[in-house]
Amino acid sequence: MEFIIASKEHLDQMCEITEQAKRQLRNQGLDQWQSGYPSREVWISDITERCTYLAVEGEEVLGIFAFQTTPDPSYYEINGKWLTDGAYVSMHRVCVSDNCKGKGVAGKMFAQGFQMARELGFGSVRIDTHPGNIPMQRALAKAGFERCGEIRLSGGCEDGALRIAYEKVL
Numbered sequence: 001m002e003f004i005i006a007s008k009e010h011l012d013q014m015c016e017i018t019e020q021a022k023r024q025l026r027n028q029g030l031d032q033w034q035s036g037y038p039s040r041e042v043w044i045s046d047i048t049e050r051c052t053y054l055a056v057e058g059e060e061v062l063g064i065f066a067f068q069t070t071p072d073p074s075y076y077e078i079n080g081k082w083l084t085d086g087a088y089v090s091m092h093r094v095c096v097s098d099n100c101k102g103k104g105v106a107g108k109m110f111a112q113g114f115q116m117a118r119e120l121g122f123g124s125v126r127i128d129t130h131p132g133n134i135p136m137q138r139a140l141a142k143a144g145f146e147r148c149g150e151i152r153l154s155g156g157c158e159d160g161a162l163r164i165a166y167e168k169v170l
Helices: 008-027 040-049 105-119 134-142
Strands: 002-005 052-057 060-068 089-096 124-129 146-152 162-169
Touching: 008 040, 008 052, 008 060, 008 089, 040 052, 052 105, 060 105, 089 105, 105 124, 105 134, 124 134
Parallel strands: 089 124
Antiparallel strands: 002 052, 052 060, 060 089, 124 162, 146 162
16 A cells, blocks of 8 residues: 555545445434535546545555644644644545545555655544544554544535544554
8 A cells, every 4th residue: 555645536436435424424323524525626636735644555546634734723622622732634524435435544544644744744533533433443543543523624625524533643
């Protein structure tokens, strides 16, 4: 498995993996990602900004994550406490192909994000997930993220939605 920056040639596979993730969330009875986010347009914007990475084997996309080095407005207010006060990166839109579930792809993507953050001089990584998304909460705990509290999403079609906030000190 290797990691590459997403490009337009990967867009259809990215959208298919996103649809698989949306189906899984819907089947769990969750409203996360059910109102149009993330959309093809979001992925196109990420590709343009060069902030989305793919876990690939050959031509096959195994997983996707957005890696952002600018502060996330959703993280300004937290019901709880972040582990650090300094600069951080955030990982968003993490999803794994149905063909690769249970094979450690998410853990390898988190490890890649941690390595990239360290190389850029950041001290921590933040992420959030739906309170009912137990598989993601397990993956985050396994990767060493610590639960910090609750946040409300700021902006977009999920504005105001409750999420559990996590941070990993590097």
